[in-house]
Amino acid sequence: MIFATVGTQLPFDRLLLALDDWAKKNRDVPVLAQTGYSSQRFIAIETVAKLSIAEFEAHLASASLIVSHAGMGTILSAAMMGKPVLLMPRREDLKEHRNDHQRDTACEMARLSNVTVVEDKTDLHSALDIALANDFAPVTMAPDGEVEMLETLIDEVRDFVWAQQDSVRSGPVLKKLVS
Amino acid sequence: MFGWKAAKPVVLAVSSGGGHWVQMQRLAPAFDNADVHYATTDKTASAQVSEARLHIYPDANKETPLRLIMCVIRLAWIVARVRPDVVISTGAAGGFTAIKLARLIGARTMFVDSIANVRGLSVSARLSVGVADRVLTQWPRVAAVTGADYRGAVI
Numbered sequence: 001m002i003f004a005t006v007g008t009q010l011p012f013d014r015l016l017l018a019l020d021d022w023a024k025k026n027r028d029v030p031v032l033a034q035t036g037y038s039s040q041r042f043i044a045i046e047t048v049a050k051l052s053i054a055e056f057e058a059h060l061a062s063a064s065l066i067v068s069h070a071g072m073g074t075i076l077s078a079a080m081m082g083k084p085v086l087l088m089p090r091r092e093d094l095k096e097h098r099n100d101h102q103r104d105t106a107c108e109m110a111r112l113s114n115v116t117v118v119e120d121k122t123d124l125h126s127a128l129d130i131a132l133a134n135d136f137a138p139v140t141m142a143p144d145g146e147v148e149m150l151e152t153l154i155d156e157v158r159d160f161v162w163a164q165q166d167s168v169r170s171g172p173v174l175k176k177l178v179s
Numbered sequence: 180m181f182g183w184k185a186a187k188p189v190v191l192a193v194s195s196g197g198g199h200w201v202q203m204q205r206l207a208p209a210f211d212n213a214d215v216h217y218a219t220t221d222k223t224a225s226a227q228v229s230e231a232r233l234h235i236y237p238d239a240n241k242e243t244p245l246r247l248i249m250c251v252i253r254l255a256w257i258v259a260r261v262r263p264d265v266v267i268s269t270g271a272a273g274g275f276t277a278i279k280l281a282r283l284i285g286a287r288t289m290f291v292d293s294i295a296n297v298r299g300l301s302v303s304a305r306l307s308v309g310v311a312d313r314v315l316t317q318w319p320r321v322a323a324v325t326g327a328d329y330r331g332a333v334i
Contacts, residue, residue, distance in 0.1 A: 071197060154206060
């Protein structure tokens with residue numbers, strides 16, 4: 001199954017219509033899309049406006065391929081699950097977002113071994129054709145050498161949470177006494 | 180020696196839904212052993228954190244001024260109720276608002292900008308510089324040209 005998501009804040013019909021066009025030619029491949037604010041009608045894909053977080057995670061987990069705007073929630077979750085994801089960044093000039101940060105994000109995230117960035121319908125269709133031809137083979141994620149970055153950040157936040165906790169609670173006088 | 184020295188810090192973790200929330204969940208181990216409350220915009224987050232510790236506020240941005248006012252009022256109420264020692268946010272507008280409000284009651288505050296902001300700080304992060312005690316970016320090159328620090332990333 002292909003699971004597609006474009007977030008729930010702004011419409012992104014360029015991606016959804018392109019996916020629908022592909023699905024029309026590949027009727028045996030089930031596609032479910034979380035469409036957010038879309039007023040379009042789709043022919044060959046099943047749609048839902050908004051999923052709960054738990055439902056969303058469940059669909060990500062059961063999908064063999066994820067098609068998404070360049071939103072970090074989907075990218076991070078897909079990376080954790082080792083799922084292949086096709087990213088189409090939203091473009092400011094087409095009024096798909098308030099700015100162009102998704103293009104920058106996609107550019108950086110293309111480095112992840114499970115991520116393929118597509119710019120338009122043609123790109124998307126060829127990436128989908130390739131995935132289908134390979135029977136949606138799961139990606140082998142590169143060895144996770146970047147766990148360290150997460151540990152570093154968690155440590156920093158934890159240190160901040162606990163910093164000065166003792167001195168705040170005991171007050172300046174006591175602090176002087178114990179130092 | 181003094182029992183109250185070991186008091187748990189009360190943490191209020193504030194984030195919008197979607198990717199902001201996913202990033203906050205990645206940081207959750209940092210709150211182990213603390214007294215943590217979450218504030219977010221998607222009530223279905225109750226599947227992930229206990230409902231008693233979950234506070235919901237309306238999603239808003241600078242293009243939805245009315246909702247922004249509702250968001251500020253709701254966050255003020257949440258901050259007043261939770262009385263956090265520490266506020267951590269992974270964005271966006273609501274996170275900055277909570278930090279601003281929490282400063283009024285003397286909480287220590289940290290804004291972690293989304294990893295999506297690869298070339299510069301988000302508006303909320305820029306606003307947080309000089310207001311929050313700490314502003315972190317998840318990209319070294321953004322840290323190099325802004326007032327934010329780089330200390331790792333959620334990926």
